[in-house]
Amino acid sequence: MKKKLLSALLAVSMVMTLCACGSKEKDAATTENADTAQAVQTGAVSTKDYNPDDYVTLGDYSGVEVTVDVVNFTDEDVEKQFNDEVEYYLDYMDLYTYTVSDKTTVEEGDIANIDYVGKKDGVAFDGGTAQGHNLEIGSGSFIDGFEEGLVGLQVGEKTTLNLTFPEEYHSEELAGEAVTFDVTINSINTKEMPEITDELIAQFGVGFDSIAAFKEDIKSYLQETCDETNAEERNLAVWQAVYQLCTVNDPPQEMIDDVLNTIKQNAESYAAMYGVTADEFITNYMGYASVEDYEADCKLSAVEACKEKLVVAAIAKKAGIVLSDEDVKAAAEAEYDSYGYESADALLADIGAGAYYDYILTDRVYEYLATCVTIKENEPVSILADEEEEVVLEDEEISEEDVIVVEDDEFEEEYIDDEEFIEEDTTGEMILQTE
Numbered sequence: 348m349k350k351k352l353l354s355a356l357l358a359v360s361m362v363m364t365l366c367a368c369g370s371k372e373k374d375a376a377t378t379e380n381a382d383t384a385q386a387v388q389t390g391a392v393s394t395k396d397y398n399p400d401d402y403v404t405l406g407d408y409s410g411v412e413v414t415v416d417v418v419n420f421t422d423e424d425v426e427k428q429f430n431d432e433v434e435y436y437l438d439y440m441d442l443y444t445y446t447v448s449d450k451t452t453v454e455e456g457d458i459a460n461i462d463y464v465g466k467k468d469g470v471a472f473d474g475g476t477a478q479g480h481n482l483e484i485g486s487g488s489f490i491d492g493f494e495e496g497l498v499g500l501q502v503g504e505k506t507t508l509n510l511t512f513p514e515e516y517h518s519e520e521l522a523g524e525a526v527t528f529d530v531t532i533n534s535i536n537t538k539e540m541p542e543i544t545d546e547l548i549a550q551f552g553v554g555f556d557s558i559a560a561f562k563e564d565i566k567s568y569l570q571e572t573c574d575e576t577n578a579e580e581r582n583l584a585v586w587q588a589v590y591q592l593c594t595v596n597d598p599p600q601e602m603i604d605d606v607l608n609t610i611k612q613n614a615e616s617y618a619a620m621y622g623v624t625a626d627e628f629i630t631n632y633m634g635y636a637s638v639e640d641y642e643a644d645c646k647l648s649a650v651e652a653c654k655e656k657l658v659v660a661a662i663a664k665k666a667g668i669v670l671s672d673e674d675v676k677a678a679a680e681a682e683y684d685s686y687g688y689e690s691a692d693a694l695l696a697d698i699g700a701g702a703y704y705d706y707i708l709t710d711r712v713y714e715y716l717a718t719c720v721t722i723k724e725n726e727p728v729s730i731l732a733d734e735e736e737e738v739v740l741e742d743e744e745i746s747e748e749d750v751i752v753v754e755d756d757e758f759e760e761e762y763i764d765d766e767e768f769i770e771e772d773t774t775g776e777m778i779l780q781t782e
Contacts, residue, residue: 393705394656399660408719413722415581415723416728420573420729443538453535457483460534461531465527481536484498496510497530502534502535585716603646660708670708
């Protein structure tokens with residue numbers, strides 16, 4: 348886990364810096380941190396400043412053979428993803444049809460239609476009041492004790508729940524605070540799935556006015572994901588096979604220091620995102636026992652990263668791959684917007700022209716190596732296969748050290764259209780929800 352996160356912080360030839368520092372979702376703390384970090388310029392050192400032959404002895408990779416995993420998707424996958432997304436929006440927007448049942452006593456699993464008023468020190472607090480809310484008992488949607496406190500109540504019955512918000516609750520005003528909820532059971536309802544129509548899809552507000560348009564967008568997303576995943580798998584397999592045939596001496600210290608500074612600044616940016624110090628982020632979020640252990644890992648990773656960059660440069664030199672300043676600028680012009688920058692110059696200034704040069708060179712070398720080796724593909728599997736598998740760990744405890752939450756770590760994500768479909772909660776009921 349620690350090495351995965353360290354790789355994310357490394358942000359060298361694979362330009363993870365673009366994701367970490369160039370995100371459209373920078374908050375004020377991250378931006379302020381990034382401005383401060385400019386005191387030490389990173390990404391300025393590039394392999395073009397050195398003769399890679401002084402450091403690298405290339406192996407013979409002309410006859411290398413690699414086997415790679417391949418993912419694809421079927422019409423059934425599109426249908427599954429469509430159904431999952433429809434259910435997601437139905438749940439989030441609560442677009443089900445509710446019918447009053449003849450049940451009179453609330454039980455686990457029931458949908459109780461309730462009115463409630465949340466009070467702190469006897470005064471109703473914002474977001475803690477609702478009428479006619481349908482709550483599935485046992486869903487864990489509301490804070491601990493709320494749903495449990497309704498089990499056994501009768502339709503028409505009123506109760507007052509004495510509860511405490513969790514210490515880590517997202518609202519500072521309510522975190523760890525004792526509150527009461529006056530609750531009335533209006534009815535016990537049944538829930539029915541509405542008919543999936545073009546009108547319903549349009550109601551989601553995600554930019555599609557028909558089922559067909561929604562499915563076509565999902566299909567495009569799955570195709571893009573497959574293409575990216577297969578390219579990454581191919582590049583990784585080819586690179587690992589070629590790299591192990593090469594011998595690399597210790598890289599220049601200036602190059603190592605540049606990478607270490609990049610790691611440091613990205614760690615500080617992550618820490619700012621979570622509202623903690625860099626040391627706290629390292630020990631609490633990355634799971635290191637000490638900052639010293641982290642720094643030792645950083646040095647090893649920086650050296651290895653520089654070695655890989657030098658091998659890329661050596662292969663490029665042998666293959667006659669040359670990048671001009673114009674080539675690098677053109678590449679930045681083509682993709683700056685996708686990383687959240689306002690211009691190519693802003694991207695190059697933030698990432699560092701040297702680091703971006705090595706990133707583009709790496710991409711060109713990967714393309715070249717794919718023509719030099721024999722690539723065999725395994726039988727394709729569904730891109731959604733990983734989402735369907737449950738990982739069960741037996742006889743192994745997971746400590747807090749093994750659990751990290753980092754937005755830019757390696758990810759598996761469900762399809763959600765880029766367009767925000769809800770700007771804010773309009774019901775005023777979200778304050779109680781735990782997620």
